[in-house]
Amino acid sequence: MRAFSLMRIAGIRVVIDPSWLLIFALISWSLAVGYFPAASPGLSGTGVWILSVAAALLLFASVLVHELSHAVLARRAGIQVPRIRLFLFGGVSEMASEPSGPGAEFRIAVAGPLTSLGLAVLFWIAATAGLLRAVPGGQALLDYLASINAALGIFNLLPGFPLDGGRILRAWLWARRGDIVSATRTAGRSGSLVGYGLMGVGIYEFIQQNLVGGLWLVLIGIFLNQAAGSSYQTTLLRDVLSGIRVRALMKHPVVTVPDHASLEELVTEYLYRHPHGSFPVATSDGRLAGMVSVDQLKPVPREDWIRTPVRAVMTPADRVRPLHPEEDCLSALERMIRADAGRLPVLENDRIIGILSRRDLMRQFEIRKDLRV
Numbered sequence: 001m002r003a004f005s006l007m008r009i010a011g012i013r014v015v016i017d018p019s020w021l022l023i024f025a026l027i028s029w030s031l032a033v034g035y036f037p038a039a040s041p042g043l044s045g046t047g048v049w050i051l052s053v054a055a056a057l058l059l060f061a062s063v064l065v066h067e068l069s070h071a072v073l074a075r076r077a078g079i080q081v082p083r084i085r086l087f088l089f090g091g092v093s094e095m096a097s098e099p100s101g102p103g104a105e106f107r108i109a110v111a112g113p114l115t116s117l118g119l120a121v122l123f124w125i126a127a128t129a130g131l132l133r134a135v136p137g138g139q140a141l142l143d144y145l146a147s148i149n150a151a152l153g154i155f156n157l158l159p160g161f162p163l164d165g166g167r168i169l170r171a172w173l174w175a176r177r178g179d180i181v182s183a184t185r186t187a188g189r190s191g192s193l194v195g196y197g198l199m200g201v202g203i204y205e206f207i208q209q210n211l212v213g214g215l216w217l218v219l220i221g222i223f224l225n226q227a228a229g230s231s232y233q234t235t236l237l238r239d240v241l242s243g244i245r246v247r248a249l250m251k252h253p254v255v256t257v258p259d260h261a262s263l264e265e266l267v268t269e270y271l272y273r274h275p276h277g278s279f280p281v282a283t284s285d286g287r288l289a290g291m292v293s294v295d296q297l298k299p300v301p302r303e304d305w306i307r308t309p310v311r312a313v314m315t316p317a318d319r320v321r322p323l324h325p326e327e328d329c330l331s332a333l334e335r336m337i338r339a340d341a342g343r344l345p346v347l348e349n350d351r352i353i354g355i356l357s358r359r360d361l362m363r364q365f366e367i368r369k370d371l372r373v
Ligand SMILES: [Zn+2]
Pocket: 066, 067, 070, 112, 113, 156, 164
């Protein structure tokens, strides 16, 4: 199952991961069998379920508002936020780049917990004022939303990267040291420590017979621990690659396929002879005509290969988005990921002067990161 789009808010796509449905069902169920019957005795069975589902929906609306607050501040700092994803462990605002400085990082990070704590205060005021007094179980609903938002705000302030508190810690270290990679390394270590801490508390809770809650904390701990490691790798990758020009890593000369070649020739002369899954296609005067990959060949029946020219199936040049030799390798990698391409040609004055692959980039990253730290 794939994530599906829920809606679009101010140009930001909100997508829901299938794992979200699991946690949604789990929260509704635990509220319906535990919290509401205890907090508001006398409710009918149907009433309990309606309130539980409403509470779970409002909880996720609260998580969404939390994420939107990050997104608004990120945009104000000039960072694109194409997607907000809701999944098993809550929400995440997917930002296209890192903040440009520790100040921006701090503001983006602190917005989320402050928003959750603000929501907690609003729900608490509504509960104290007895706003839903007329609705059976309404008081219990507001109490729940006040305490769950307070818990969200406080949990996210734990100083483990990539939690919001860990980002605040990173911003502080970044401002002190002037080095985002070193700040991320320390904040990431703190993230794994917080992860182990959560696992420890979870195991303790489990032993104390709080089975679901305990297991849940262990899972969040494992998730945070892994996320801390991979976030550090991502920051390091961005830092290392942004300092290298495409010209320095591109391979040349480039094996190109003539645009009049048939698919049969593409297979026998190129795919069977070179260790690549895709090739640039060139016109007779050396210009880029397009890119052709093994995937584009597959839908064509084998008996048609001999009379089908490569240009009939290739991605035409105007959709290839070739690289420029002076571009930095980070933007090259981002472009390859967006285009879902394993390799992209490098063009200068309309001539193909080289080719760069994701594999080359990752190999250089592995070499350089060891020399750097
Ligand atoms: Zn947050």
